[in-house]
Amino acid sequence: MARMSKTMEATAGMNVPLHKPGSRTRKKLMKHWQFYLLVFFPLLYIVIFKYVPMFGVLIAFKEYNVVQGIFGSPWVGFDYFKQLFEAPFFWQYVRNTLEISLYGLLVGFPAPILLALALNEIRNGRFKKTVQMVTYAPYFISTVVIVSILIVNLSPNTGLMSNLYRALGLEPVDFLGIPGLFKSIYVWSDAWQFTGYGAIIYIAALAGVNPDLYEAARVDGATRLQKIINIDIPSLFPVIVILLILNLGNVMSLGFEKIYLMQNPLNQNTSEVISTYVYKVGLLGANFSFSAAIGLFNSVINFILLVIVNFVSRKVSSTSLW
Amino acid sequence: MSRTAIRESVQDRLFLGLVYLFLSVILIVILFPLLHIVSASFSSPGAVSSGKVWLWPVDVTLIGYKAVFQNSNVLIGFGNSLFYAVVGTLVNVAFTVMLAYPLARKTFYVRNIIMMLLVFTMFFDGGLIPNYLLVKSLGMLDTRWAMIIPGALAVFQVIIARTFFQTTIPEELAEAAEMDGSSDITFFLRIALPLSKPIIAVLALMYAVGHWNSYFNALIYLKDSSLFPLQIFLRDILILNSVSAEMVTNVNELLVREGMKDLLKYSLIVVASAPVLMIYPFVQKYFVKGVMIGSLKG
Numbered sequence: 001m002a003r004m005s006k007t008m009e010a011t012a013g014m015n016v017p018l019h020k021p022g023s024r025t026r027k028k029l030m031k032h033w034q035f036y037l038l039v040f041f042p043l044l045y046i047v048i049f050k051y052v053p054m055f056g057v058l059i060a061f062k063e064y065n066v067v068q069g070i071f072g073s074p075w076v077g078f079d080y081f082k083q084l085f086e087a088p089f090f091w092q093y094v095r096n097t098l099e100i101s102l103y104g105l106l107v108g109f110p111a112p113i114l115l116a117l118a119l120n121e122i123r124n125g126r127f128k129k130t131v132q133m134v135t136y137a138p139y140f141i142s143t144v145v146i147v148s149i150l151i152v153n154l155s156p157n158t159g160l161m162s163n164l165y166r167a168l169g170l171e172p173v174d175f176l177g178i179p180g181l182f183k184s185i186y187v188w189s190d191a192w193q194f195t196g197y198g199a200i201i202y203i204a205a206l207a208g209v210n211p212d213l214y215e216a217a218r219v220d221g222a223t224r225l226q227k228i229i230n231i232d233i234p235s236l237f238p239v240i241v242i243l244l245i246l247n248l249g250n251v252m253s254l255g256f257e258k259i260y261l262m263q264n265p266l267n268q269n270t271s272e273v274i275s276t277y278v279y280k281v282g283l284l285g286a287n288f289s290f291s292a293a294i295g296l297f298n299s300v301i302n303f304i305l306l307v308i309v310n311f312v313s314r315k316v317s318s319t320s321l322w
Numbered sequence: 323m324s325r326t327a328i329r330e331s332v333q334d335r336l337f338l339g340l341v342y343l344f345l346s347v348i349l350i351v352i353l354f355p356l357l358h359i360v361s362a363s364f365s366s367p368g369a370v371s372s373g374k375v376w377l378w379p380v381d382v383t384l385i386g387y388k389a390v391f392q393n394s395n396v397l398i399g400f401g402n403s404l405f406y407a408v409v410g411t412l413v414n415v416a417f418t419v420m421l422a423y424p425l426a427r428k429t430f431y432v433r434n435i436i437m438m439l440l441v442f443t444m445f446f447d448g449g450l451i452p453n454y455l456l457v458k459s460l461g462m463l464d465t466r467w468a469m470i471i472p473g474a475l476a477v478f479q480v481i482i483a484r485t486f487f488q489t490t491i492p493e494e495l496a497e498a499a500e501m502d503g504s505s506d507i508t509f510f511l512r513i514a515l516p517l518s519k520p521i522i523a524v525l526a527l528m529y530a531v532g533h534w535n536s537y538f539n540a541l542i543y544l545k546d547s548s549l550f551p552l553q554i555f556l557r558d559i560l561i562l563n564s565v566s567a568e569m570v571t572n573v574n575e576l577l578v579r580e581g582m583k584d585l586l587k588y589s590l591i592v593v594a595s596a597p598v599l600m601i602y603p604f605v606q607k608y609f610v611k612g613v614m615i616g617s618l619k620g
Binding site: 028029031032034035037038039041042043045046048049050051052053054055056057059069070114115118119121122127130131133134135136137138140141142143144145147148149151152153157158159160162163166167192195196197200201204223224225249256257261275278279282283288291292295296298299302303306 | 337341342423425430449450471505
């Protein structure tokens with residue numbers, strides 16, 4: 001009873017005539033002022049570390065020098081972009097980036113779906129748990145260690161491949177030194193590392209399928225394969241489309257970390273991609289403006305790709321990000 | 323389940339057999355290289371370099387590990403990584419819940435604007451050079467701050483945490499507390515957070531693994547080797563192949579020294595991955611849960 005009268009007082013208080021128009025919204029905004037206190041530092045972080053660098057891309061249009069800083073350096077317009085588009089090596093790097101990304105998508109996208117469908121077929125038991133546990137584990141291994149594992153196993157001196165070649169009486173090969181193999185090594189080792197992790201989301205989606213559907217299919221005499229094609233895959237379809245949009249929108253932003261570590265002088269031709277080139281020109285070569293121009297070009301292409309893919313998907317399948 | 327209650331057709335049993343075969347192949351393909359590394363790390367240098375190690379250790383010995391733990395760089399890196407992982411994760415989790423919780427509350431009237439600000443940063447960013455120049459102008463280059471502050475928050479994790487708060491902390495509960503005179507911050511600290519232990523575990527796990535495994539920020543922001551995390555030292559030893567003389571001095575013969583270099587790599591790979599892989603089985607259920615919450619709002 002006491003609490004109730006308190007509430008009534010509180011609501012009555014809100015109906016007191018307000019001093020001036022507009023202060024009602026202000027009061028509504030300020031009533032939970034403590035929320036602003038909570039978000040203050042995180043938001044400050046977002047503004048400084050996410051939005052300020054967006055203005056930093058201005059240096060792509062300037063002749064940046066350390067003395068005059070971002071704002072004082074003289075404008076040069078699109079000079080750096082012209083320089084970039086005229087360089088023959090640049091298109092080679094764009095092509096490498098796209099080839100590795102699309103190859104990676106071709107292998108890495110369906111693999112988790114297959115794994116999830118297969119796991120969904122077998123009973124919950126020790127075997128299923130083991131497969132899940134083991135396939136998720138490589139996700140937790142660092143990039144440096146993954147590349148080290150590749151190097152020790154693919155080098156001519158040590159590891160599984162050289163063991164195998166020697167056991168067969170063949171001369172061991174330096175696989176990472178063969179330019180033609182670089183993309184395959186990158187893509188398949190990625191599949192090795194991330195298939196299990198990628199499957200989790202599909203496994204969750206399959207767990208949510210209505211059991212009545214399977215029951216009805218069983219009554220109709222459907223085989224396991226028919227159930228997969230007619231029940232499982234259609235259930236996964238929305239998730240597949242969303243993830244495909246996100247992945248296609250990211251084909252230009254191929255990660256730096258793993259490629260950089262896998263590079264060596266022998267495979268340079270096929271392994272140089274945009275992100276590694278930005279790093280080498282910008283930070284190692286201290287050519288900030290040119291490097292920022294490449295980075296900006298990359299971000300813009302990515303953003304446009306995402307918008308296009310999302311648009312097409314909305315037209316074709318009525319599933320989209322926004 | 324009822325699916326297996328009825329005797330299955332020959333065709334179905336054959337298909338199921340293929341499924342088991344497929345999964346077994348995947349299991350072997352993933353497990354075999356890992357077991358090989360662990361076995362090689364416990365083998366003798368000679369056995370490793372002559373290619374005798376396949377699945378099981380040959381001439382079991384611990385000298386690979388001895389060499390790893392005698393290396394001062396590995397110890398410095400281990401300590402630094404531990405520091406960055408612990409402090410970084412504390413900052414990460416605090417920032418994430420502080421931002422995510424108000425965004426989950428309907429009474430926070432500017433939440434949609436802030437959400438839009440956050441989501442936009444997921445699709446567009448300034449790129450490497452502007453970020454580097456920013457960290458430089460803040461005077462953080464070559465300090466421990468550079469490993470903590472520039473990555474203080476991941477927008478994706480904020481969205482996961484927000485989804486969790488929205489689904490587990492009912493708006494009515496907050497209203498009731500408000501009527502009882504509890505302030506928003508008191509409610510957040512005393513009621514919302516204790517109810518959110520699962521999501522805090524998920525966030526801490528994701529962030530901590532990220533800190534432990536990353537080398538990129540250290541590569542671009544740090545020059546002083548006394549600040550390097552383990553991954554940078556790993557890169558030097560494992561990938562750039564610069565094994566310092568210190569690590570193999572007590573070995574005289576050239577052949578054995580070469581073998582030691584190889585063996586050292588295997589032991590180091592195990593030492594570097596062990597902390598994360600050892601806690602993984604215990605947190606696996608949280609980890610899977612985190613991915614699922616994330617997928618709700620893909």
